[in-house]
Amino acid sequence: MGVADQLPHALNDPEEFANALAGRRPAVFLDYDGVLTPIVERPEDARMSPEMRDVVRALADRTPVCVVSGRDRSVVQDLMGVTDLVVAGSHGFDIWHPQRGTLQHPAASGFEDLVGELTDRLRREVGGLDGVQVEPKHASVAVHYRRAGSAARNAVADLVRTLLTERPDEIKVTPGKMVYELQPKIDWNKGRAVDYLIDTLGLNRPDLVPVYLGDDVTDEDAFRALRDRGVGVYVGDPTTLDRPTQAHFHLTTVPEVTRLLASLAL
Incomplete structure (x- = not known):
């Protein structure tokens, strides 16, 4: 695949994005830093804005929403100010469900x-x-x-x-x-975590399409996992991305993420 500036923009090319959804309801997977909040100098300052929090809550009322982050799960929950979403922390090593608690999988412990x-x-x-x-x-x-x-x-x-x-x-x-x-050094990453969540949460249904938003190289595993069965959205300045990406679309800024999630919540 090409770099992000060769990909359609998820907001500026709404017809193409709608075609990718194909009338299905999105099951949304969100990285945290760089997607739900801008990248900041001090990691502990990356708190989700009230506007983004409202949009994420509205989206979660309509469709499944999971946060997949490299941060510790409890840290992500604190920074979000939201504790009733599925969160896969530590690149998917630590997965938590608001009703079911910790979801055990082969990479969850022992290290x-x-x-x-x-x-x-x-x-x-x-x-x-x-x-x-x-x-x-x-x-x-x-x-x-x-x-x-x-x-x-x-x-x-x-x-x-x-x-x-x-x-x-x-x-x-x-x-x-x-x-x-x-x-x-085991075969576990954000892509494996997304696959696990899709299966464990029963999201592998014909009326749902997984949509993943991420900004970093670690998110490429998730884009790759969804390449043929979902929609990947790279978030960031496309002119600075010098690597190939497996994403299907791009957004440039966190405010654009807010707009896209708001549209999906309608």
Whole structure:
């Protein structure tokens, strides 16, 4: 596939987007950072706006809505100010349903010791550097360097490479926007999580079409999972995306996401 600026715009090409839905009701999957809230300097400041919260609630009253984020599930719920949606946190390792509680799956547990060891190492060797933030999660650990200088960024990159060299069979790194995420090296990602949710929640029906909105490289797994049976929407400035994408449409800004979700809630 091409880059996002070669994709139709989900709002500016409404007929094409409607054709993709084909009269079916959307089951909506939403990344959090960069989709429901803009990317910000400090991850803890990425709180969903009241307008977006109202739109998401209205959409959830009409159709299934799931949030799929690299953040810890409890952190996403706190930042959203919404606790009655299905949330797949930690790239789908930790999935929670408002009525059924935690949804167990093969990747849901068993990696606590590994994550603890990685967290301790990152905190000890780079956690004290200016602008570096180590964020332990349910089944991974992220090290953010958006506010760090070049020397600190290089130190983080060097440590991540060292850890991968030392434990090549145990861990993998998922790059993001100014963040490295170290995860157990198993076949689980946002795409696998979306597939699991579709099956577990009974969304694999002819009257529903899964629609996924995401902005980061980790969302490509979800776009790929839905390539032939759903609709993927890349969110971001299309002129800055230099990788191929499996998305079908694009939006440029979070306000455009708000408009699209509002239209789906009608």
